[in-house]
Amino acid sequence: MFKTDVLIVGAGPAGSVTARYAASKGVTVTVIDRKHELGAPVRCGEFMPSDEEIKGMFPNAADIGGLFDIPGRLRLRETDAIRLTDPKMRSSDIPFAGYTTDRAEFDRHLASLAEDEGAEIIRGCAFHRIEDGIARTSAGDIQYKVIVGADGPGSRVSRSLGLPRPREPYPAVTAQARGDFDPVVVMFFGGIAPGAYSWIIPKKGQANVGVGFSPKFASGTLGEFFDKFVNKHNFDIISRTEGKYVPSKGPVAKTYTDTGMTVGDAAGHVISVNGGGIPLAMIAGRICGDVAADNVLEGRKLIEYQTEWSRVMLKPLKIAARGKALADLFAFGSDRRTGICMKLLGKRRMAKLIRCKRIFP
Ligand SMILES: Cc1cc2nc3c(=O)[nH]c(=O)nc-3n(C[C@H](O)[C@H](O)[C@H](O)COP(=O)(O)OP(=O)(O)OC[C@H]3O[C@@H](n4cnc5c(N)ncnc54)[C@H](O)[C@@H]3O)c2cc1C
Incomplete structure (x- = not known):
């Protein structure tokens, strides 16, 4: 059976950034994505706020410049x-x-940064479910220590882990x-x-x-x-x-179990008033990758992922969700x-x- 320390489902911004930061700490990281060609087709407005705007919205996020060092092309x-x-x-x-x-190239760039750190990305491989702590996928069974659901708002990983999924996307x-x-x-x-x-x-x-x-x-x-x-x-x-x-209702209430986490759209990490999710997927992905690797290396509890992303993003995301709810109402x-x-x-x-x-x- 194929074995890995950290299994990440989904190679969008959330999954690739999680993979990059987990792999940089020296654990084995495998990403699977059901797409054969990452990033395509583009289902996105392709807009990114400047680093200054991201810093203004999420002042507690660390090293925005390093995370969002996107090449000029x-x-x-x-x-x-x-x-x-x-x-x-x-x-x-x-x-x-x-x-x-160019969102397709953007996703491929983030995936290549993860590969540069040693993560393996398996394309054309769909996650089905978790059974007895083993991930069943279209390419066979995968044994993992930590699993990360970065598989979008309809997350199958969330469902398998018994975690909530975004409501009313x-x-x-x-x-x-x-x-x-x-x-x-x-x-x-x-x-x-x-x-x-x-x-x-x-x-x-x-x-x-x-x-x-x-x-x-x-x-x-x-x-x-x-x-x-x-x-x-x-x-x-x-x-x-x-x-x-x-996702339009803000983050889900719980994004971790003892062995798994959800991140990005799968966790409702989207600004409800405008639908922007790429920067949040990346900010939460870095935290998720750090905690996943620390869990494997020294037993750090996965609850610390939720504590940390909440410190950085929960307040602004709640404000945005309330704003959208008021707009719905009035x-x-x-x-x-x-x-x-x-x-x-x-x-x-x-x-x-x-x-x-x-x-x-
Ligand atoms: C029309 C539209 C316009 C948008 N415009 C913007 C914008 O301009 N700016 C912005 O910041 N945000 C925008 N967003 C939101 C943004 O696209 C998302 O928030 C962002 O893509 C979230 O990244 P992610 O990695 O969590 O998920 P995704 O990018 O959706 O990646 C999930 C990955 O998981 C894979 N996957 C899913 N299920 C499985 C499975 N079972 N097995 C294996 N792989 C699986 C998918 O193939 C996919 O590659 C827009 C969204 C939409 C729908």
């Missing part, structure tokens, strides 16, 4: 603002630095549109994307465009909303439309309400909301 377009657009197409720009990446779709776009991230609120938002995220000579919505506020399918958005803006779509679910449901709420909040409070800061004292 993966910074396709710098953006300097987020443009919030209400249902009447009135917009206001919030200064916010970031960049658009909402669906979102994305595609590439050809053209020249302003260097700002544009978010459209209202009936164009009930319960969430639609977006234009500029790249070089094209943009990532997409729609997220909450089925409880929408009549119609996500595909219909996406088509409406495309027609309204006359986008020249040059790729397939790809979709996935986004802002979504009609264009009129959405417009009034955006006006009442104003630019300053909307800026705070986006940065996971309290909007009311």
Whole structure:
């Protein structure tokens, strides 16, 4: 039987960063992903906040510069603002630095950093379940000391470990549109994307465009909303439309057992108000990798993973989850309400909301 110290399921940002930091401590690390080609297809807006913005949101996170040292070739377009657009197409720009990446290459880059540290990545291998402490996979059984579920919001590892999974994830779709776009991230609120938002995220000579919505506020399918958005803006779509679910209720209550942990989307590590999850997957992944290796080497308890990621991320994530819950209650449901709420909040409070800061004292 194949044996490894740390088995990680999923080679997205959470899994690859976990693998990198665990392997750097000298334990054997194996990552499995059901995809044959990591990173593809892209189901993401591909937006990354600048290091400064990440530091501002998560001031307790260590060494942001080292973790987010992303090569220039993966910074396709710098953006300097987020443009919030209400249902009447009135917009206001919030200064916010970031960049658009090529998500497929981004994921492959993080995977290569893990491999450089000695982690083995097995592609085209699906995790099925845990039986008697053994992982059953499409490539055979794997014996592990610690297992990490970095397998997204529908995490099978969470289910096998008896851990909670993100509640009410909402669906979102994305595609590439050809053209020249302003260097700002544009978010459209209202009936164009009930319960969430639609977006234009500029790249070089094209943009990532997409729609997220909450089925409880929408009549119609996500595909219909996406088509409406495309027609309204006359986008020249040059790729397939790809979709996935986004956790929207904040982190799950428990992310560890005696022998396993969940991280990234599998743990609900997503900013509820905007669906951003890559930076959080990476911040939590580093903590997860450290604790997994220490557990193997010196018996460090896995509860310390939850304690540490909570210290770094729980407060901002709870604020964002509360903000999204308030929006569900008061802002979504009609264009009129959405417009009034955006006006009442104003630019300053909307800026705070986006940065996971309290909007009311
Ligand atoms: C449409 C859309 C747009 C988004 N835009 C942004 C954005 O612009 N910026 C941002 O920061 N975030 C964005 N997000 C969120 C972001 O994509 C996620 O938060 C991020 O990918 C989480 O990383 P992860 O490693 O936890 O999970 P994932 O990236 O989903 O990786 C999970 C991996 O696990 C593998 N896997 C799943 N099940 C199994 C199994 N049973 N066996 C083996 N492998 C398995 C999958 O193949 C996958 O490779 C967006 C999400 C969506 C859906």
